[in-house]
Amino acid sequence: MTSEETVKNHSLFGFKWTTPIHAERADVNYNGTHYYIGYAGMQGTGNQNKIGDFHKWAQNPDPDGLKQFLNEDQSGGAFYTQTAVNLQNNILMYGTLTQKAWFSRLEDKCFVEGPQILTNSGLKKIEEIALNNDLVEDGSVKWRDSIRTNGGKSLLLDTDNFYKSCDSCRYHPIDFLTNQELLLKCWTDSAYPLSKYTGAEYEFQQLINNSVTAVITYSRKDDEREWTAIDFNEITPFTWKWIDFQLINNDGTLTKASLCRPNSWIKELGADSIGNKVYLDMPEFGIQGWAIVKRVRICQIDTRIWKQNRNGDYVNRPITGTFEHGSFNVYNLRFGENPIPLGVTGSHPIWSVDRNNWVNANDLRTGETVKTRNGSLVLTKKEKLDGFKTVYNLEVYRDHNYLVSSDAILVHNACFEKVDLRGKPGGKKIDAAIIEIANGGGVPRIDPKTGTQTVFRGGRQGTNGFRWAGALEYEVPGLDFNYRIYKLETINSSGTAVVKYGYTTTHLESTVHEFKEILPPAPPAAPQQ
């Protein structure tokens, strides 16, 4: 417990029960991260006292005290199942509520303070990268104080025509590159052509590129790369910006996120002004919910002239996202002889040499070998940490991985578990397609007769396909007719509403391979300011 941990309220919750039940919810804030913690029991089974205990705990919550509710004995017949409606967010929540405390939040895939990331300038602490992710503020690059204006009028630089006529234009790249305010006004989708740069301007941009922290990534071959849609865009100061968000997830938790994104992405999302509320849907980072734009910042790098400095399979890549939030799900992993443990959330993927795949940290087995930059290391100890930790993560341009700790262990920059087709090609394409779908894109399978998306009927009897009946069907770009992705909104075994993603490789025939279930993406109404 720290002084920052507060109870915001604890009423009969925002939940409406369809049968008599004693229930209590606490809205608990630990170190800036928000949790709904609920407790329910059936009437007439002596639960009132227990509810009272929970009520007392909720007024002054601490993780240790929570354990008594998590480990409640259900032998007294107090087991209870109920469906609840969260009135506060207007979201249906189906819950198998037992006489237990429960709490909900998205999975997180992050590192606690301390681990170091291998960068182009050596090891740096992840929290330092996460908090100071971009700006070049050393003496080599100075921003001009003056802002060039057009006859005293503010400049509107979001016109492609501006660049088309830049032969006769009185503005040059250097005018933008040395002027933050000019760049902040630049919302164009096409970058100033490199062919128009002078030699000095080119060198200046290279100087900026070299001054920015880049992380060392494992860069896979073209046919295995994991690029998402925005990775196909070159980052330039004219066409990308950093946006700082404060995020309220669906479950009420708070996250600080900074994303470097193309202007078009930002404008489409409506995140181009401070104070705007936008819905961020990034399940691969455990983020879904309304976010407030706290700051709009320039992006300085230009990947068109980025030096990867390839060294074998490893290259330099810029960071395109940083995340800071909190987690109860943290493990300490010890590798080889290194006495310093790696603190990581249980669901963060680490590359297992033994399984030749990404494996969540909590699923790694003692004795399992993980990949490092210089070879491999064996996991010698794994322990779950008690309590709540502030955790950090990075998003890395294109390669979506980085090397962590002095051992340079290869970790993913947090994503879904990976599809393993065991020798059959196409797993990476399925990965990419599912992530696109989860982010609201993807290629729906459309019936030309009706113009509507096709729905899976369940496949052959005797297979698990029938559990996927009613799922929406999506195509997998680049793969043949045999491959389909299914998106099914359903209730999981815990009674929580989830969206499940699955895929089949045998033309709708038989077993559907479950890929990942995540909380439903449907946004609630925008909160009142």
Add this chain to the structure above:
Amino acid sequence: MINVVLSTNGEQVMCCSHIWLQPYAPDTTRSFRFTGILFKKTTAFDCADKISVRISMLNRKLEDVFYIQFGVFVFDYRESGIDELWIDGLVCDSDEIAYRQGIIDVFDFWQRGQSFDWFSEPINSLLKRDYIVACSMYSGLNTQLLDKDIYEIDISLIKEQRDFFYLASITFIGDRAYLGHDFHSFTDCWIDIYRDNGWFNNKKVRLLNTNAIHDPAVSSLISEAETFFRSYKFSVELVS
């Protein structure tokens, strides 16, 4: 057409053109027979604990199509002449799809120049099921229909639903073609066919001997198919 590769510790130790899984197994070990041996290292299995079996087939474009990969913990192996090897062991590291002997057998028919007599197979024959999968692997989904004005399907040949999809595949596309294994996958195939061909305003589907249906399930299927063909703007003629 069948390419079976055995590896130990990542090194290829044998290639052959046929694999057969002995159906009878008195315990949880299984016996595989490998024949048509093209290459084998002399001491391939002397000290091997585990072998990896990878099976692929050549499709109609002579491309190598991956089928399945699995491991076998070797309990015993024995050679019978120069072209036959038996391995007994526990199947492990299996993909989530099952090994189906029928698919191998269908490709084996084809590589030996034999044809498959669909209608001599009994109702619910697993070989019929596997034949459709083999056609899918061999031909993929060919969206170019045979150039005809009228596509005729003799309903009297249909004893079970699977027969319809087989008949439709050879009627619309040709031998060894694939046009779905159930009604949902059948309709799904037509989405791709439509993309390449558009509506079929000037084409007719003629369903022959419609009075010869005795199974209610088949009757329902034919009725559904008739509606389906009309939805793609085929004209449909029912002939008793």
